[in-house]
Amino acid sequence: MNTLLEIEDLHVAYGLGSKRRSVLDGVSLTVDEGETVGVIGESGCGKSTLAKTIVGLAKIGGGSVCYRGTDVRTLSGPSLKEYGRRVQMVFQNSLASLNPRKTVFQTLETPLIVHGERDRRSRRRRIEDIADRVGLPNAMLQRRPHELSGGQRQRVGIGRALILNPQLVICDEPVSALDVSIQAQILNLLSDLRREQGLSYLFISHDLGVVRFIADRIFVIFAGRIIETADYQDLWRDPRHPYTRLLLAASLGESTPDRPGSPPPPSTGCRFRHRCPFAFGLCAEETPVLRDIGGGHRTACHLG
Amino acid sequence: MTAASGELLVIRDLVVERPGVRLLDSVALSIGKGETLSLVGESGCGKSLSALAILGLLPEGVRHARGEILFEDEDLARASPRRLRQIRGKSIGLVMQDPMSSLDPVLQIGAQMEEAIRTHLPLSARQARGRALELLDLAGVPEPLRRYGQYPHQLSGGLRQRVSIATAISCTPRLLIADEPTTALDVTTQVQVLDLLDRLRRELSMALLLITHDLSIVARRADKVCVMYAGRVVERAGVDDFFAHPRHPYSKGLLHSSLGAGTPLHHRFDRLPEITGSIASAAGQSGCPFAPRCDQAEAACGKTLSWPGTTDSRDHFSACLHPNPEESA
């Protein structure tokens, strides 16, 4: 399999001087052609930042993002434009990512015009086709974002990401705002496109139920670091990191004593240790690194 | 069904339109003091509009055409804009579906919260600040002090959601309307936020109108559930009764297509169950709005004018022509 996207030791920070905060701390992952990679983690762990970095909306502080072997920071002119066409993003916040003055039709038409589709009739055909596939009735094409419900707006965002036949779609919580039947419709659509066109996805969600349905491999992020990665079945059947276990238990509706966010994760040693039921001396002294425990299943825990 | 019977909010025959199109059709529901009512239904069915209608916040071009919205016996549909401003944020708190639309992008989080608090409570700036920080912490925002000085764009999706929850409960409203308040939150944080709302509900007898598409939340948190389809209420029941005996075919489809983490592992290329067909274009046509997609539909379903539905002995309402499919099954 060819590697489409390769992220190596990515560091991203926001703010300057004393306010500088590291958000991603050495994240590495790859997405192969035709593969769907899931990224899960709690609110604020850096998922959207990872997505934004890939599409150039957040600054790479260290490490690299390569697309088909080329460092994206070296792209310019036509190659940058081609990257912008092949790698699309579905934003978590659909309202803020849509231009309030444009109708749905115009929103979907703009990328086609920018990328040189001159024929009006074929643009219209393509727009109607995509709208239909994401479940937007034709009557809605003339509406503006504020005239749509939350879920309808989200589908506009998904349609816009798909309209240029991308190779890789970065999906940041694409279905969190949708009810189950439409979630199913969109997830089925993503699966179909993958089967028909070999599309790849980097699929970000806090919802394990959704990720495990769609992803081949899953990466778990905690406080800006990858703490576990495995094949979707291995991760589900045999989660190794205490945080992943907690996540799984919570998503199955078991109550956990865990209280996220307080105190803030420490910057040295294991970042999870204040919330970890198994923490011991070494966890404060040494930062656990990702280690292979067989079959590509890797975890960053001293007990892993 | 007035406040005398313990109901805090009673909506009757609510109709909301934009020119030529009926968006909400005869919506009726009620919430008792300290009760949680969950509003569910397909994207675009009118959940958010119902919430906005209660507070007189309908978007431009959309108007309230008919119906009563009784909050403690006062008809909000007929209240003056000034009166509505008094009620908003004080007696009724609102968490909007899109947290960005209730946050001011050019104001720091803390300043917005202080303003919201001081509009309704006679507190000094310093007191308001203390209250705001405490609320942020309660809502599960880590490092509240640092967040206080940040702008909305510097927060992650889930943080924004918690900030708007903290703001909405700042004046201990008697009714909190929360439109998808936890969609951006991971399960553990979600539990924390829902626990907080539960606690406020018990301790302050705050009622909760909880709009969500997550049926597992409905099952665990709600007392009553109200299912909408294409601008109408198609089912209304106590939550246990609803999950044990859903009556409306649409509700059954909804329950069938849920994919919580507890559902058996699908192969990735399996298709998830969908409710076939697409959403009915608009409310207001005659007959059952679900008829075009319903596998139990008969000729009569598409024709009957404004079918009133039936309420069974358990006070379980269903707008389906078939009396009680679950009992014959």
Ligand SMILES: Nc1ncnc2c1ncn2[C@@H]1O[C@H](COP(=O)(O)OP(=O)(O)OP(=O)(O)O)[C@@H](O)[C@H]1O
């Ligand atoms: N523009 C910014 N300036 C400063 N800090 C930021 C900015 N954007 C994000 N952050 C901070 O970076 C951290 C990670 O944010 P990010 O949006 O990547 O989280 P996330 O994992 O997507 O969370 P969620 O699930 O809530 O969307 C958060 O603490 C957030 O406040």
Ligand SMILES: Nc1ncnc2c1ncn2[C@@H]1O[C@H](COP(=O)(O)OP(=O)(O)OP(=O)(O)O)[C@@H](O)[C@H]1O
């Ligand atoms: N300002 C508006 N002008 C015209 N139509 C509108 C407006 N706002 C909403 N609508 C339409 O009214 C219907 C109900 O919208 P509403 O936002 O209440 O849906 P919802 O049930 O909250 O859906 P979701 O789960 O996707 O948020 C939708 O079909 C929507 O397109």
Ligand code: SF4
């Ligand atoms: S390294 Fe230590 S603190 Fe971290 S997860 Fe493992 S046992 Fe827990």
Ligand SMILES: [Mg+2]
């Ligand atoms: Mg995010």
Ligand SMILES: [Mg+2]
């Ligand atoms: Mg809505």
